Amino acid sequence: MPLKKMNFKKINPNLQKALEENAITEPTEVQADCWSTLKSGADAVVVMPEGEGKSATIAYTVIQKLEKAIGESTRALIIVKDKEAVLQMLEYFEKLGKYTNLRVIGCNDRTDIDDEKNIISAGMDVLIGTPNKINAMFSGAGFNMNTIKIFVVDDADELFKLRYDSIVQRLSMSIEKTQRLFFASQLTERIEILADKIMIEPFLFGVEDYEEEDYD
Numbered sequence: 001m002p003l004k005k006m007n008f009k010k011i012n013p014n015l016q017k018a019l020e021e022n023a024i025t026e027p028t029e030v031q032a033d034c035w036s037t038l039k040s041g042a043d044a045v046v047v048m049p050e051g052e053g054k055s056a057t058i059a060y061t062v063i064q065k066l067e068k069a070i071g072e073s074t075r076a077l078i079i080v081k082d083k084e085a086v087l088q089m090l091e092y093f094e095k096l097g098k099y100t101n102l103r104v105i106g107c108n109d110r111t112d113i114d115d116e117k118n119i120i121s122a123g124m125d126v127l128i129g130t131p132n133k134i135n136a137m138f139s140g141a142g143f144n145m146n147t148i149k150i151f152v153v154d155d156a157d158e159l160f161k162l163r164y165d166s167i168v169q170r171l172s173m174s175i176e177k178t179q180r181l182f183f184a185s186q187l188t189e190r191i192e193i194l195a196d197k198i199m200i201e202p203f204l205f206g207v208e209d210y211e212e213e214d215y216d
Helices: 013-021 029-040 054-066 083-096 113-122 131-141 156-161 165-173 189-198
Strands: 044-047 076-079 104-107 126-129 150-153 179-184 203-205
Touching: 013 054, 013 083, 029 044, 029 054, 029 203, 044 189, 054 076, 054 083, 054 150, 054 179, 076 131, 076 165, 083 104, 083 126, 104 113, 104 131, 113 131, 126 131, 131 165, 150 165, 156 165, 156 179, 156 189, 165 189, 179 189
Parallel strands: 044 179, 044 203, 076 126, 076 150, 104 126, 150 179
Antiparallel strands: none
């Protein structure tokens, strides 16, 4: 019996195949609502409770946008809260990016920054890391941030509570033009404040009173 297909319009067939193989076949209400907006390149804040597929949503959104390895410069930057979150996100990219040749690297506060810089310089599509490591990597490495096509912050509610919003803002300011996405388990004032500062007419998904509304 064939698996049901994820009901997304104009999804990359290779991504579709990987989703089916990993039994991701029924989108949640929020996943279905935000798909077209995220695919379009618009800025957005997506609120999804734990266990609702937040990490998977980030992975397949980035895979859909990038599709395949191109050039040497990093095109997607994903900030996550800790080492465990890095490993989890890497696992999703390994599974859902199975039929692509996207180059993905994960780094955290304890990994070797010099080795990572060398790997990235040789060619990388997706960089996943903790705020401090990403900040250290780009502040002195001389990398061109303007190649970043999609800039994602996962668990933004938790990270901003720990005052990493200043690092996120600084990194964002280094990118001339990109899609900016915040994912969180709950909407907080800090998320709204920073979204208004760095995003262009952001959409908000997953909060009943604002769903699919521009809250700028």
